[in-house]
Structure formats: structure tokens, C-alpha cells
Amino acid sequence: xxxxxxxxxxxxxxxxxTDWVGxxxxxxxxEKPQDSYGYGAIAFKAALADAGIDRSDIDGLIVGPxxxxxxxxxxxxxxVRWGGEADAMLGVIQACMAIKSGMAEVVALVYGNDQRSxxxxxxxxxxxxGGAFLAYVYHxxxxxxxxxxxxAMMFRRYMELSGLTEAELGEVAVAQRLxxxxxxxALMRKRIxxxxxxxxxxxxxxxxxxxxxxxxxxxxxxxxxEASRARKMSKTPVMIHGVARSDLNRGATSLEPRLVxxxxxxxxxxxxxxxxxxxxxxxxxxxxxxxxxxxxxxxxALEGYGYCKPxxxxxxxxxxxxxxxxxxxxxxxxxxxxxxxxxxxxxQIEAVRQVRGEGGDRQVPDCRFVHYSSxxxxxxxxxxxxx
Amino acid sequence: xATSQRVMTHFDKPMWASIERGRLELQACLDCGQFxxxxxxxCPHCLSMQAEWRAxxxxxxxxxxxxxxxxxxxxxxxxxxxxxxRLEEGPIVVTTLAGEPPRGSWIGKEVEFCYELHAGRMQHxxxxxxxxxxxxxxxx
Ligand SMILES: [Zn+2]
Numbered sequence: 105x106x107x108x109x110x111x112x113x114x115x116x117x118x119x120x121x122t123d124w125v126g127x128x129x130x131x132x133x134x135e136k137p138q139d140s141y142g143y144g145a146i147a148f149k150a151a152l153a154d155a156g157i158d159r160s161d162i163d164g165l166i167v168g169p170x171x172x173x174x175x176x177x178x179x180x181x182x183x184v185r186w187g188g189e190a191d192a193m194l195g196v197i198q199a200c201m202a203i204k205s206g207m208a209e210v211v212a213l214v215y216g217n218d219q220r221s222x223x224x225x226x227x228x229x230x231x232x233x234g235g236a237f238l239a240y241v242y243h244x245x246x247x248x249x250x251x252x253x254x255x256a257m258m259f260r261r262y263m264e265l266s267g268l269t270e271a272e273l274g275e276v277a278v279a280q281r282l283x284x285x286x287x288x289x290a291l292m293r294k295r296i297x298x299x300x301x302x303x304x305x306x307x308x309x310x311x312x313x314x315x316x317x318x319x320x321x322x323x324x325x326x327x328x329x330e331a332s333r334a335r336k337m338s339k340t341p342v343m344i345h346g347v348a349r350s351d352l353n354r355g356a357t358s359l360e361p362r363l364v365x366x367x368x369x370x371x372x373x374x375x376x377x378x379x380x381x382x383x384x385x386x387x388x389x390x391x392x393x394x395x396x397x398x399x400x401x402x403x404x405a406l407e408g409y410g411y412c413k414p415x416x417x418x419x420x421x422x423x424x425x426x427x428x429x430x431x432x433x434x435x436x437x438x439x440x441x442x443x444x445x446x447x448x449x450x451x452q453i454e455a456v457r458q459v460r461g462e463g464g465d466r467q468v469p470d471c472r473f474v475h476y477s478s479x480x481x482x483x484x485x486x487x488x489x490x491x
Numbered sequence: 492x493a494t495s496q497r498v499m500t501h502f503d504k505p506m507w508a509s510i511e512r513g514r515l516e517l518q519a520c521l522d523c524g525q526f527x528x529x530x531x532x533x534c535p536h537c538l539s540m541q542a543e544w545r546a547x548x549x550x551x552x553x554x555x556x557x558x559x560x561x562x563x564x565x566x567x568x569x570x571x572x573x574x575x576x577r578l579e580e581g582p583i584v585v586t587t588l589a590g591e592p593p594r595g596s597w598i599g600k601e602v603e604f605c606y607e608l609h610a611g612r613m614q615h616x617x618x619x620x621x622x623x624x625x626x627x628x629x630x631x
Contacts, residue, residue, distance in 0.1 A: 228563035229493035242529060243585040244495040245614055247567030253557055257575055257585075261555035264598050309558040354535060358528050358583040363554050363575055 106380035115334035115341030118327035120150025143323030144216030151325035156338025164208025168215030192448035216323035272418035274301035279427035284438025286465035317440035324449035346382030370484035371408025378486035395478030502530035528582035549604035551576035
């Protein structure tokens with residue numbers, strides 16, 4: 105059954121982020137500009153200013169999983185009536201739920217992460233996330249570690265079954281570099297070709313260096329407000345037209361839903377829910393923002409959400425196109441591969457900016473709906489942003 | 492860097508003890524008969540808490556493979572592979588393919604588990620099941 109209760113209940117009224125480029129240069133020079141809380145505070149102040157509201161207007165708070173809820177509230181001097189901890193995509197959905205139920209009206213979502221300057225490891229001994237996701241650490245005795253390897257294992261099988269080539273996968277990195285070359289906030293601005301991609305080293309074969317996300321410090325914040333409240337704020341609100349989630353956790357540690365299903369059945373259920381709630385079709389979507397810890401998320405999402413037929417995504421990416429140059433533009437900021445690795449948070453603010461028409465040199469013309477999708481660790485999540 | 496470590500919960504200990512003895516044992520549900528991996532307190536198929544440890548045949552089919560070109564652990568210098576295999580008994584297990592890898596796609600290749608000392612502990616690996624001239628008739 106399609107639930108429509110959260111359709112246009114809430115809107116994004118403000119967005120903010122830290123100086124990813126400047127901070128990255130400082131971190132690489134050996135400095136530590138901020139800790140996770142500091143990055144969150146900078147982004148929060150920017151989001152308040154963007155929405156044109158005062159801190160006293162905030163009555164709900166969601167913090168990212170990299171910081172402690174109580175401490176963020178303490179640092180920001182917030183006494184709210186509702187709050188919690190969530191990742192970017194679930195944070196937006198939970199804010200909608202809190203607003204719908206009357207638990208809060210104006211929710212701040214605050215994320216800060218000092219992963220680069222704190223030298224966080226996503227593979228090897230003490231791999232980040234092992235406490236929450238057993239698959240991240242369970243196969244270490246055989247050297248099978250890092251989230252990249254989990255996706256490499258999944259995507260190798262997909263390539264063998266579908267015939268998708270490495271050069272076709274390279275379209276993702278090339279398209280996202282084209283986007284980031286037009287984005288002053290992006291860390292990686294040099295354009296690349298499919299040939300550059302193919303000649304880059306493998307990290308975990310079949311994935312190349314250019315298939316992997318960046319690791320950098322930073323913060324992002326959003327103000328999600330009840331729709332009528334959002335209309336009274338500075339910026340034209342970006343409405344949340346639909347949200348969806350579908351999990352596949354059976355067999356998660358033995359990689360069953362990745363290797364057998366490519367998470368597809370969860371994506372299909374989420375697609376039905378998000379398009380149903382928004383009342384639109386894939387053809388109505390102007391741009392797609394896809395959680396891209398690795399480039400292979402993109403072809404799997406394009407098929408899973410029905411943007412092309414199963415088994416045809418290689419040709420879709422090559423011939424129809426997925427870039428600002430042609431076709432359906434994906435990850436128009438450069439995403440995790442080329443803009444900034446803010447664990448899905450930068451995708452939310454890029455969606456908002458595209459709908460507002462604030463994309464500058466990377467603006468998608470007549471941008472009406474932006475679909476955000478992620479399939480991280482068994483959770484297929486979707487958000488439909490629009491006017 | 493450091494040596495790779497086993498996850499050793501209450502339910503992992505009997506499994507690793509069986510690997511030390513040179514034959515992987517997994518829990519089989521006493522109510523529905525399904526094997527499970529990794530070991531755990533309940534049967535995900537029927538929620539039964541009753542299980543017994545049974546040796547698996549060690550025969551499996553490769554579902555996918557990767558080759559690491561980056562070193563993450565002292566005991567796994569790159570390049571090295573990892574494979575995901577479907578055991579004859581059902582569960583998917585990640586292991587290492589020992590010996591000469593197949594040419595072309597590894598998917599669908601049949602393997603057999605073997606056991607070797609690795610970083611001071613016994614560990615399972617898999618070898619391709621070569622159907623030689625003498626066995627070809629029997630296998631067909
Ligand atoms: Zn059972």
C-alpha cells in the first residue's frame with residue numbers, strides 16, 4: 105500500500121556547509137581546522153542564515169551518526185522538544201515524521217565529520233562501522249575488508265551476469281568530474297576521460313581508484329520546516345514530495361542481498377513508494393542524486409528505480425547519458441567521488457540547490473524534481489525533492 | 492597496519508574450533524534443517540533456538556571474486572583474492588581461492604575447501620575442483 109501522509113508536509117528551508125576545499129588544503133598541510141562538532145556548528149550557522157531564521161525558531165534536532173546528540177545540542181545551545189540521531193537520508197524522513205505528528209515544526213539536521221584529520225580507516229584492522237555492520241569486519245581473516253571490497257564483490261557478479269564493461273562503469277566517474285569541474289565547492293575539479301579512468305589503478309578489482317569516494321573533513325546542515333512555516337522564511341521552500349525506505353537485512357553478513365539480489369527488490373519497493381507518494385514517474389525527474397561511496401551505486405540505482413530496463417544500464421549510461429552534457433544528470437555536484445564525502449548529506453543540499461535554481465554553472469535547466477536515492481548497508485532510501 | 496583478526500562471539504568459538512580440527516562445522520537447525528552462517532543464536536528461517544553443529548561437505552560454487560591491489564593487513568600482502576562461495580549446504584561464505592585461478596570468469600566454478608595455517612591459526616581456503624581425465628566420466 106502506498107502511503108501519502110508525508111507528501112509535501114515539510115520543506116527544506118535552509119542549507120549550509122563548511123569550506124570543504126579550504127579545510128581540505130589545511131588538513132593536508134597538517135592542520136586540524138575543527139573537530140566534528142566544530143564543522144557541524146559552522147554548517148548549522150550557515151543553514152540558519154540561509155533560511156533567514158533565528159536559533160530560537162528551532163524546536164527539533166537531528167545529528168549525524170559521527171557526533172553525540174547531547175553534545176551537539178550543548179555546543180549549539182539548543183533546548184528542543186524533539187530530536188535524535190540519524191544518517192542524512194533517514195534524518196530527512198524522520199524530520200518529516202516529527203513534523204507530521206506535531207512533535208516539532210522546525211528541525212535542524214546537523215552533521216560534522218573530521219574523518220580525514222582524525223585518520224579514520226574504512227578498511228583493515230579497526231575498520232569504521234564494524235560495531236554496527238558485522239559484514240564490515242567478519243571476513244577480515246581472509247583479507248576481505250573495506251566497504252569498497254563489498255561493492256567490488258557485488259559489482260563483479262553484476263558485470264559478469266549483465267555484460268556491463270569497465271569502460272561503461274567509467275561513465276560515472278567521468279560524468280561526476282564534469283559536474284565537479286563546474287562546482288567551486290568541489291575538491292576534485294580536473295575533468296577525466298574514460299581512458300584516464302581505465303588507466304587508473306585498481307584498488308579492489310574490478311573497482312578502480314576513480315570508483316572510490318574521497319575522504320575529507322567537513323559539515324553540512326539543513327533546516328527542515330513544516331510547509332507553511334517554511335513559506336514564511338527567506339528562501340523559496342523546496343518541498344519534500346515523497347519519501348520511502350525498504351530494508352534487506354536477511355543474510356547481510358554473508359552478503360546474500362548484495363550478491364543474489366543487488367538490493368534490487370528493496371529499490372523496487374522504495375521506488376513504488378516514493379514515486380507513488382510524489383505522484384510522478386521516473387520521466388518527470390530532472391536529476392538524480394545517488395549515494396556514491398562507490399561509482400557502482402549509480403548503475404544499480406538506475407536499474408533498481410526503473411530509469412532503464414534491467415540489464416540495459418551500461419548502454420543507457422553510454423548512449424542516453426548521465427551527465428550535465430546529455431541525458432539524465434546524476435550527482436550534479438560531483439558527489440562523493442569528486443565534490444566531498446559527506447555521507448549523503450551533500451547530496452541533500454545539492455538537490456535543494458538544483459530545485460531552487462542555485463546551481464550556477466552546473467544548474468540543470470528547468471529543474472522540477474530531484475530524486476535522492478541510497479542503498480547503503482541494506483537500506484534502500486528515497487526522497488523526492490521538488491518545487 | 493596490523494594482523495587480521497577473527498570475530499569471536501559466543502557462537503563463533505565452536506566454528507573456529509572445528510576449523511582448527513580441519514573441517515568446517517556450521518549450525519544446522521534442528522527444526523527446519525537449514526544451515527546458517529555466520530553462527531548465531533536463532534534460525535533466521537524458522538526462529539528455532541535448537542541447532543546442532545554439523546560438518547559441511549566443503550564443496551561449493553563461486554558466486555563472485557575480487558582481487559585486492561591494496562594492502563590492508565600485514566598477513567595479506569597485495570595482490571590477493573577473496574571469493575564468495577555458495578556451500579552445497581546453502582550458506583554463502585567468503586574465503587580465499589588457493590592455487591592457480593581460472594582463466595576468464597571465476598563465477599560458477601566448483602571448489603573444495605582445504606585448511607591451512609595462516610598467521611598462527613587454521614583457516615579455510617578453497618581450491619578449484621579439477622575434473623581430471625579419470626574423474627571426467629564419473630562427474631558427467
Ligand atoms: Zn530453522
